[in-house]
Amino acid sequence: MAEEKHVLTMLVDNKPGVLSRVVSLFSGRGFNIDSLCVAETIDPLISRITVVTSASALEMEQIEKQLNKLINVIKLRTVSGPKSVQREMALIYVMARNGQRSEILRIVDIFRGKIIDVGQEHFIIEVTGTEEKISAIINLLKPMGIKKLARTGTVALFR
């Protein structure tokens, strides 16, 4: 069966070991994690975990059921469609030698990114957007030489 990308967002108890339960459920049952984000919510007793996974429809049904079965998972939703917003952030350390600096600045401008560090021969760029947008800017900057890259993975909310 065809695999598709799914974004799962869940509220969990903010307790030690909870992330491990979620992650080992994926590894123990042979499901994929493409990206993972975890942080406290407005309620310090509750954390939000966002997982991007690739799975067939049948696998996805199992993943959701298994996650719901975890005692510490309070609420789980699959985020998709126009009612949702999804973003990720990237920090890109790109080589910026003379002759390329203006081109890089132009790309950053188009993607509404920010230069957050400037050196003799590099920029560090901060950019947020959908996964596709981040991938697009990375592709454009690749020829200049990306030395280091940190991506956060997707976070998502319903409107």
Added chain:
Amino acid sequence: MEDNNTERMLTGAQILMEILKDEGVDTIFGYPGGAVIDIYDELARTDIRHILVRHEQGAVHAADGYARAKGKTGVCLVTSGPGATNTVTGIASAYMDSIPVVILTGQVPTHLIGNDAFQEVDIVGITRPCTKHNYLVKTAGELAGVLKEAFYLARSGRPGPVLVDIPKDITKAKVPFRMPEEVNLKSYKPTYNPNQRQLQKIAGLITESDSPLIFAGGGVVLSKGSSELTELARKAMIPVTTSLMGLGAFPASDPLWLGMIGMHGTYQANMSVGACDLLIAIGVRFDDRVTGKTDSFAPNAKIIHIDIDPTSIRKTISVSVPVVGDCRISLDHLNRMLDQNEFINIHHKREKWLNRISEWKRSNPLSYQQGEIIKPQYVIDSLFKLTKGQAVITTEVGQNQMWAAQYYHFDRPGHFITSGGLGCMGFGLPAAIGAQVACPDKLVVDIAGDGSIQMNSQELATAVQYSLPVKIVILNNRYLGMVRQWQELFYDKRYSFTEMEHAPDFVRLAEAYGAVGLRATKPEEVIPVLTEGLSSDKTVVMDFMVEREESVYPMVPAGAPITEMLLV
């Protein structure tokens, strides 16, 4: 406020005792050690019975056997480090079979956690994938609440083992205690009541069906839904098969009983799955040992699946009508929905289907030929007849387990206790000890192989110490018989390391432990040995020297459709 619930200052160990009493715990299976010494000190001052096992694995299996025989939560108590790691196999077995067990492990003092302290192990980390839930208690203040939650989780919904890891300093610390209110977890609300519209659909399908089949499992036993299941089968005249875990959920003496399904299921049960037009699966999880090749499982049938655990549904088999709910409640609702008038002419309607099944039954019944050497099937057959099917049977794992399932017939639930999902050798003897503690007036028999009995034979000492008259029937073929059988059938008889070239003399082993040892080497000795052993009020080991290369049939090769059986 009630008198008994005013706030008091208690130690962690005392709090534990208060909760155990409140939960109605009368027996604990355990093994002391440094980290639980304060708990043991307190335990000795209560009325709770403590059974000192000889290995912590035995403690969990015994609590498991106790839980199944008594229908309530089993409890075991062990120390940190090796005490805790020794429980893992027992926990995994209880988890696979959904048995309510609470495992209390000692832990090093909180300030030493993470320091690689003496007898420290991250047992919560180790058992995360094989418990329903587990806890590390961080403060004495939270102990009472965690323990109440643990018992609630173990017994509710789809039951299972819950582990609570308690650091030593917490067992000593004095804190204010008040019995916690009822447990209420916002993230855990099992669905007991089935969707009525789905049940209506099922009622309709049952009324329409010409050749329906009920396939019941451990969920029916756990939900205590046997009489509801029997009512449904008899009312709508539906033949019944069960998984290994479901044996006893439907009376084997009923003409509608087909025997067990699956890899070593009966011919008629497996053929019925292939031919039925409606399969009503209740409290099962479609294990690979049941389905064989999933694509060819019940190819002509609409499949109904009732289970309390949503993850069991559509995990391996796609179904037409899924129902999430408690098996007993669902069956009860369904029985009330089915209109008796629809089934007035049911005998006539079912005639063709039941005749077809009878034909299968006649053509390939379970059978064996007793010759010069004792047949293992003959031992079980004789045991069944001598005990009139009234014994509580536990098993080890392998051929002994399958022959027990085939030749001992169960009319009631809670009488067949086996490690089904994990298939854990060494389960039978400690489980028998637990069952005997739970049911002191019943005859409890462990059906064992010479291989698996050696995995926990040290528990003979436990049985003798507490005067538990469990009976151990060893089908001794000096092979790891089930693996040998696979090697015979699928590996050109290359018996790679499956021959037990040396084993103890089980009669003398029994005597060394203070139990009675008996042996039968010839067929005519089987009944006298069984008669003598079963009538003893002591722990008895009966060693039956059986046909060495006897195999379990029918057999569905792994991954084949279940209708394609090897027959003798």
